[in-house]
């Protein structure tokens with residue numbers, strides 16, 4: 001009897017593990033396309049006080065991908081494959097139903113625009129917040145075109161992200177898209 005109970009216990013454990021594994025990424029929930037080869041994706045960031053922070057945000061995705069994705073600085077704005085611009089514009093949150101503080105558009109190459117002023121306070125975003133916004137937008141630029149439904153993921157849809165670092169689910173998603 002004990003053996004049978006132990007067997008049932010093992011089967012249950014396996015089932016729970018499998019259910020957990022199924023939720024370990026959100027690639028199936030989003031529209032995602034691999035837009036680049038893995039190596040030497042050329043990036044350009046507009047000059048400014050937030051430039052270094054955005055370069056660090058690119059490194060966050062290198063780390064998240066287990067270094068299977070590698071960025072490098074483009075020689076010029078023209079030759080860049082991902083471009084990042086800063087917009088010092090105030091948005092009135094009362095006149096907009098949803099407020100975005102970053103945008104990524106896909107023309108020939110992804111172009112990221114980061115709004116540097118918090119629309120709720122009218123003050124400049126801190127470097128930490130700019131970092132979180134940049135990591136989120138770079139995720140879009142890499143081809144994750146939708147949003148995760150889990151607020152702990154950097155690709156969750158939020159004006160100011162909960163977490164500023166890629167989560168395990170972000171890691172698994174980007175690795176599935178680029179590294180397998």
Ligand SMILES: [Zn+2]
Pocket residue numbers: 136140147156157
């Ligand atoms: Zn987004």
